[in-house]
Amino acid sequence: MIRDITLGQYYNVESLIHRLDPRVKMAWTFMYIIGLFIINDFIGFVFAGICLALVIYMSKVPVKFMVRGLKPIFFIIVITFILNMLMIGGEVLVKWWIFSITKEGLKQASIMAIRLIMLIIGSSILTLTTKPINLTDGIEKALSPFKRFGFPAHEIAMMTTIALRFIPTLLEETDKIMKAQQARGADFESGNILRRAKQLIPILVPLFIGAFRIANDMAMAMEARCYRGGDHRTKMHSMQYEKRDFVAYGLIVVFLAAIILLRIYF
Amino acid sequence: MSIKVENLCHVYRKGLPEESKALDEVSFDVSDNQILGVIGHTGSGKSTLLQHLNGLLKADSGEISIDGMRLYAPEVSMLDIRKKVGLVFQYPEYQLFEETVAKDIAFGPKNLGLTEEEIDSRVREAMSLVNLDYDTFSEKSPFDLSGGQKRRVAIAGVLAMKPKILILDEPTAGLDPKTHKDILNMVVDIHRKEKNITVFVSHNMNDIANISDNIIVMDKGKCVLQGKPEEVFSHSDFIKSIGLDLPDVTQLMKDLGIEREDGKAIFSLDEAENMIFNMIGGSK
Ligand SMILES: Nc1ncnc2c1ncn2[C@@H]1O[C@H](COP(=O)(O)OP(=O)(O)OP(=O)(O)O)[C@@H](O)[C@H]1O
Ligand SMILES: [Mg+2]
Numbered sequence: 001m002i003r004d005i006t007l008g009q010y011y012n013v014e015s016l017i018h019r020l021d022p023r024v025k026m027a028w029t030f031m032y033i034i035g036l037f038i039i040n041d042f043i044g045f046v047f048a049g050i051c052l053a054l055v056i057y058m059s060k061v062p063v064k065f066m067v068r069g070l071k072p073i074f075f076i077i078v079i080t081f082i083l084n085m086l087m088i089g090g091e092v093l094v095k096w097w098i099f100s101i102t103k104e105g106l107k108q109a110s111i112m113a114i115r116l117i118m119l120i121i122g123s124s125i126l127t128l129t130t131k132p133i134n135l136t137d138g139i140e141k142a143l144s145p146f147k148r149f150g151f152p153a154h155e156i157a158m159m160t161t162i163a164l165r166f167i168p169t170l171l172e173e174t175d176k177i178m179k180a181q182q183a184r185g186a187d188f189e190s191g192n193i194l195r196r197a198k199q200l201i202p203i204l205v206p207l208f209i210g211a212f213r214i215a216n217d218m219a220m221a222m223e224a225r226c227y228r229g230g231d232h233r234t235k236m237h238s239m240q241y242e243k244r245d246f247v248a249y250g251l252i253v254v255f256l257a258a259i260i261l262l263r264i265y266f
Numbered sequence: 267m268s269i270k271v272e273n274l275c276h277v278y279r280k281g282l283p284e285e286s287k288a289l290d291e292v293s294f295d296v297s298d299n300q301i302l303g304v305i306g307h308t309g310s311g312k313s314t315l316l317q318h319l320n321g322l323l324k325a326d327s328g329e330i331s332i333d334g335m336r337l338y339a340p341e342v343s344m345l346d347i348r349k350k351v352g353l354v355f356q357y358p359e360y361q362l363f364e365e366t367v368a369k370d371i372a373f374g375p376k377n378l379g380l381t382e383e384e385i386d387s388r389v390r391e392a393m394s395l396v397n398l399d400y401d402t403f404s405e406k407s408p409f410d411l412s413g414g415q416k417r418r419v420a421i422a423g424v425l426a427m428k429p430k431i432l433i434l435d436e437p438t439a440g441l442d443p444k445t446h447k448d449i450l451n452m453v454v455d456i457h458r459k460e461k462n463i464t465v466f467v468s469h470n471m472n473d474i475a476n477i478s479d480n481i482i483v484m485d486k487g488k489c490v491l492q493g494k495p496e497e498v499f500s501h502s503d504f505i506k507s508i509g510l511d512l513p514d515v516t517q518l519m520k521d522l523g524i525e526r527e528d529g530k531a532i533f534s535l536d537e538a539e540n541m542i543f544n545m546i547g548g549s550k
Binding site for chain 2: 013062181184201210
């Protein structure tokens with residue numbers, strides 16, 4: 001059901017990847033994505049794929065979890081593949097009516113699809129291995145140098161934390177409301193688009209009312225505990241780099257260098 | 267009417283590290299015209315169990331039959347089940363969404379595809395069952411009502427579907443003592459009038475003991491005890507060991523050391539009074 005959505009889900013096990021500083025993991029994800037766009041040949045993807053497989057292995061998160069994240073965007077991948085395949089001109093392999101598949105088109109389409117898949121899997125590792133709270137702490141810390149120029153680093157981090165924190169709550173709420181309306185005979189699965197859109201009203205109205213109620217309660221609870229923004233707030237767990245974090249930073253450089261070399265020499 | 271549940275198992279979040287077995291080989295029967303009370307500690311699987319009874323959740327293994335109709339048989343449609351089994355959720359007032367009370371109550375009957383007149387008469391009937399005056403409340407917005415009134419509207423929304431089996435998940439949670447009593451009496455009244463099967467969850471042992479014909483006790487997803495209230499509450503040590511409590515009267519009689527000859531628990535105030543008067547040789 002709706003609760004199976006894995007967006008931003010954390011997979012709770014002990015592993016080296018889980019213990020890494022969130023800033024390192026964010027840097028890794030960022031550089032990995034850049035790397036994926038530098039690569040334009042299969043040999044590069046093989047290399048990146050091996051690195052990805054290693055990280056997945058070390059993270060102890062089951063592969064089927066990573067693949068699950070692909071399901072919702074499977075459709076987009078297929079469309080991208082087909083469009084790329086048909087749009088690019090070159091040496092014609094198959095021709096049918098006004099469509100023609102070219103060798104270059106096929107290659108470009110495969111590269112695009114592989115890139116998308118690896119992008120999703122790679123970036124899901126970040127959220128699968130980092131607790132949302134640590135993630136936002138990491139964001140805050142990474143953005144804090146810009147505070148000097150009036151950049152609201154703490155506020156942004158707090159908003160992100162709350163937004164992430166509310167995803168499961170709202171999903172749970174949606175699930176509950178859907179069930180309650182289904183118990184009254186509502187049917188969300190059949191009918192044409194218009195009918196289905198109308199069927200959303202019994203879910204959306206209570207959901208919005210509930211969301212405002214929860215938001216209000218939460219604001220109240222924060223105020224009751226004297227929350228007044230980021231100034232002078234200290235942290236219970238201050239983030240400190242360890243040796244493994246520096247090693248990981250070093251590996252990013254190696255990874256990017258290897259990808260650039262592969263691009264130049266092959 | 268009858269409900270038969272056999273070896274029901276349900277696992278939440280299967281395949282995740284936090285997977286939890288919410289129901290573990292639960293079996294019980296409910297026969298016609300009975301009130302079944304369900305008790306258990308927080309998280310023992312009561313709500314999960316109730317959601318199976320009208321097909322909102324599907325069991326991983328096990329069988330449920332409603333009136334001989336097997337819920338998991340391929341030819342059974344969900345609407346058929348929902349027509350027979352009405353489920354009122356925990357805090358049902360949060361599911362209200364229509365502009366007026368009458369429209370909200372009409373949502374269920376409408377989904378059943380009834381005619382306008384039939385829907386209108388059912389709305390009136392359901393409102394009178396929950397003691398809401400039609401003229402005063404039918405055109406009001408459900409969001410302008412008090413908590414207790416909202417809950418009545420939500421219950422009426424399920425009653426309007428005329429279920430043969432009415433399931434209520436903690437219908438009295440979070441209400442003031444008077445509304446609590448009103449809702450409870452209302453449930454018993456409806457049960458008498460409609461001659462339905464009522465399944466009801468509560469954390470209040472007094473209510474459970476007084477209105478149920480039978481009780482099932484849940485603990486960690488297992489149905490650990492079932493029977494008539496006087497039998498269930500005679501296992502006082504066991505009941506306490508799983509985080510529950512005895513009804514006040516039962517506890518009092520136990521503390522006073524007054525027992526019934528057959529060893530069964532005493533929970534009705536009248537019976538307790540009589541026994542105490544017998545003992546001290548007085549009368550009211
Ligand atoms: N949608 C869900 N996803 C995952 N786990 C769940 C879900 N719903 C319930 N659980 C878990 O299943 C177990 C049983 O929950 P359930 O809601 O049935 O308990 P309950 O007996 O109704 O408790 P309460 O008295 O608090 O209402 C709990 O451990 C709970 O954490
Ligand atoms: Mg419950």
